[in-house]
Amino acid sequence: MNVRTALILCLAYLINQVNALAQTDQLLKFKAPAKHFTESSPVGNGRLGAMDFGGVNKGRIVLNEISMWSGGVEDPNRPGAYKYLPQIQQLLAAGRNREAQDMLQQQFTSAGKGSGQGNGANEKYGSYQVFADLLIDWKDTTGNLESYSRSLDLKTAMATTTWTRSGVKYTQEVMTSAPDQVVAVRIQASKPGLLNLSIGLSRAANATIAAGGNALSVDGQLPAGDGDQGIRFSGRVRILPVGGQMKAAGNRQVITGATGVVILITMATDLNWPQVALRGADPAVTTDRQVNAAAGKSWERLVAAQRADHQSYYNRCSLQFTGVQHNDIGQLSTSERLERYAMGKPDVTLPALYFNFGRYLLISSSRPGGLPANLQGLWADSYQTPWNGDYHLNINLQMNYWPAEATNLGALHQPLITFTKQLVEPGRQTARAYYNSSGWVAHMMSNPWKFTAPGEHASWGSTLSGGAWLCEHLWQHYLYNPNQKTLADIYPVLKGAARFYADILITDPKTGWLVTAPSNSPENAYRTEEGFSGQTTMGPTMDMQIGRELLGNTIAAANALKTDRAFADSLQRILGKLAPNQISKKTGGIQEWLRDYDEAEPQHRHVSHLYGLHPFDEITPQATPVLAAAARNTLLRRGDGGTGWSRAWKINFWARLGDGDHALQVFRALLAPAASGSGISMRHGAGTYANLFCAHPPFQIDGNFGGTAAIAEMLLQSHGKDNVIRLLPALPRAAEWAAGTVRGMRAAGGFELNFNWRSSRIESATLISLAGTTCRLEMPEGKQLYGPNGKPVAVNRSGNIVSFQTLKGARYQLR
Incomplete structure (x- = not known):
């Protein structure tokens, strides 16, 4: 090998390493197909969801629709219960x-x-449940399997699996589109005519599945308890091969000699939310219309619309830690990074990846006009989801929405607000x-x-x-x-x-x-x-x-x-x-x-x-130091363990107390690797699964949302009776947190902030007033505030707290 060739190879290696590292806060990576849905790649558009297992011999994509609920309207009240209230x-x-x-x-x-x-799946109360499974059986499974890779790109909301068999590279992409209301799958072979597989739907109960033409269908009706029939549901699959032949065989479609195939899946129920007493549109009509419309568009057009929609939410806020970089994490799977992190090794981008994943999950499971995210968001693989997959109101549903406002996803709060009104x-x-x-x-x-x-x-x-x-x-x-x-x-x-x-x-x-x-x-x-x-x-x-x-x-x-x-x-x-x-x-x-x-x-x-410490703000170190000290004693007595969501809440508590080091300590516990699979004990294995789903255990999504909100609390707070904005109020002293950049984080009062820090101190910040309200800001030491005209802002000062009237739409600089 000559020097020129060696330099080129070295440069290519370095570029690959940089590219791999640059994506470590945006990509979930896997080195094998999923054995359980807690290892899968979840995608969603707020109503439709899918979990891609990335199988190369037998592929499985779990399909979900957020209104897929058994049960029905009932009167669960005891009409004369109030007569016993005085005695109780x-x-x-x-x-x-x-x-x-x-x-x-x-x-x-x-x-x-x-x-x-x-x-309650067979009771009036009902249960959230899986819609169906899309199953892909590969015919060519004998060649050597090489170069398997699976990833979920949070920025594009695309799950991608690639592998090579007998010299042929196969690529499978899965996304869920809000504009077109479809789950879309594309599978391609690198050489013509070498795609041979069969595609089917599977649902164990309450469904009829059929195949014909270039389509698959599933129709059924869920039980409503007491022998009644509940919501009707319908799913349509349109299969569009590139080259080759396709024919129905039983309730499956068999493709031979193709180069690629696009699979479009639509799902609907006749649950008429929020007027649940009334039947909605016929789900078969809805799914036929949606799949026909999507089938008339190219893959590139579908992707462009999906990506623009997703990024219109995702790009509103970003977080990067820019301190110590670790080049040895770029090639690791997400589960390997969790294992490494649990051993105390640094991973500067893992907290940002977790933060991004929490926002990704909220975008994927809560959209205006729909039902709120449930105990599992909208992802479930069973007919009796744990705890019915319902809305627990003693913290869990509320925790799902803790990151909504602070991380610039306030529009996605609407399903919870509508639910509350209902x-x-x-x-x-x-x-x-x-x-x-x-x-x-x-x-x-x-x-x-x-x-x-x-x-x-x-x-x-x-x-x-x-x-x-x-x-x-x-x-x-x-x-x-x-x-x-x-x-x-x-x-x-x-x-x-x-x-x-x-x-x-x-x-x-x-x-x-x-x-x-x-x-x-x-x-x-x-x-x-x-x-x-x-x-x-x-x-x-x-x-x-x-x-x-x-x-x-x-x-x-x-x-x-x-x-x-x-x-x-x-x-x-x-x-x-x-x-x-x-x-x-x-x-x-x-x-x-x-x-x-x-x-x-x-x-x-x-x-x-400790509700008064978080999410309420009546206990603060600044206004009620004695109660804050007592709250600290409570947390020390409770310990740092607990279920996944419990650990997430504790991180928020420690952040409110301004103790970033202890918050990070519990964050590390939240990210402790949890075993994937069924039959997990309720008292063991709390932490985080291989795909970053939070382990209660079993999976409950509230821990993801609570952990995301906690990271935001460590970096920016605006609670308290006077809504004082505090930058870096609970920044850990760990070197990985010492420098970073935030864009688009929100604060109470109608403010959006961009800021960066180095050596654990604010370097500069931009504050954008969206409502023209009075701003109260805790001033970082040595900084000056400038208005939109570039001149210093006249402020009222009380200690290190300044207040000033803002102009709607104006930008204020802190430098």
Whole structure:
């Protein structure tokens, strides 16, 4: 080899290494086909989803449609339950918690079977479930398999698999298009006439599958419980080979001698969201129309529309860590990187990859006009999804949307906001039945059928703050997008939830405080001095924190809208009487219950009594240092373990306390490699799967969203009563985090920020005012603020906090 050739090869190697490294925050990589969906490549458009397993002998692509729900509308309320409410409250006030919980179980749970103990696929409650599988059987499987590669590109939302067999390179691409409402697959061979395979659909229940012409079809109807029939569903597959021949064989299509093939899949149900009592359009008509329209377009045209749509969301925000680079990660699979990270080795782009993946998942599973992302987003491979794949309202659904506003995806908040509005009327019926209240309530769980009743078991189902917690998201959306129209739109929802809270408060005879009753601290148990281990109580800390937030926001909204002065004044009088945060004399932490009970499980996964630290902002190191110190004690006592979503919440807690090092410590625990597969214990294996899905276990997507939001919290915060914007409030001291760049992150008050930092200090920042509001900013040391005219901005200063009036659309420079 001469010197010239050696230099060329060396340069090519270096270019390949740089290219590989440059993509390590945008690509999920795999070195083998998936054995379980937690190793697959997920794609989605908010309504349709797919998980590509990347098989080379037998290919499998799991297909999902977000409204694929069994069950149906029911009345889960006990009409006379409210008659028992005074007695339950009297028992709690007298400290007779065991008797109160027994009566709650007998008289105050949902009518019927509720969620079926989380197995409601054949009950009225229903379950989210898989739509079907697309199966690809390859005929040429005997040659040597070489150069297998599989990736998911977050920036383009394309899953790609390549491999070589007997000198022929095969490429499979999978995407999901929102503009054309199809899952689209393209398979190509590098040599003409060497594509030989069969394509089929598979669904184990409630479906008829057929093949004919150049198509496949699946049609069926799901059960609705009690022997009723539920939603109808329909899927259409159009197969467009390039060269060769295709013919139907049974319920499959067989292709021989082709060079390539495009497979277009459409799916629909007749669930008419949000008017679920009415049937929607015939799903067969819908899918026929959609697949016909897509089939008339070239692959390149389909890709161009899909990519433009995806990137219109994805490119609104970006994060890069630009400090220490590690060239040895470019060729590693994602699972290898997780293993390496768990051993304490640095990976500067892995946190950014996780951040990007969380935003990618929200774009893929939540779009305006559709249902909100469920416990698994929209990806499921079973007919009885864990916990029915429903909407848990004691943190999980809300956590799905924590990154929406801060990472510039506020438009994708709309499905949750619409869902909350849709719970108001059924919530009124539940409030009347159980509490004789004129407001509205939602308890621990819900579904597309708008279930708002308590759960079927008193130990967890009586959490009454689900609807109020959802209202926090309506308020956050307003804070990030301040305008009177948004406020007027959400105010009736806030008012109804606040009215319910006001109606159900009772006076604690020991303290004189107003408290909720009956309720619980989600899924956790206490132990009384008498040895009773129970859940039912009055005035759990989280209830009171959520109550203060809800009533305070409702008062602020009424004042801003100049309406309901008397109602707002009545809420103001209640606010001062609500049971306050207490510090436990036993633990030195925030007290979880009204009484200082012993903890039955000190390291329980829920840390509900720190709701006031996050997502609410009544506990802050700046304004309430004593309570913040107690919150720290609570977190240390709880420990850094727990389920996936629990670890994600803890990262947010530590970020709010300004402790970036501890936040990073828990982030590393969140990314601990979890074993993929079925039958995983509920108590072991929390962390992250090979495809970055979060392990509860099993898979729950809330951990992904909570972890993404936590990274944003470490880099930018704008919470607090005065909405002060703080840059790098919880930056870890680790070298990999010492330098970076953020583009398009959002802050409360209607601000968008771009900033970069080096040596853990802000270098420069741009603040764009989207609403023309007053900005309050914590000034980095040694920096000056300049207005759109390039001149220094006149500010009001209080310590290191400056405030100034902004012009709508104007840019302000910090340098």
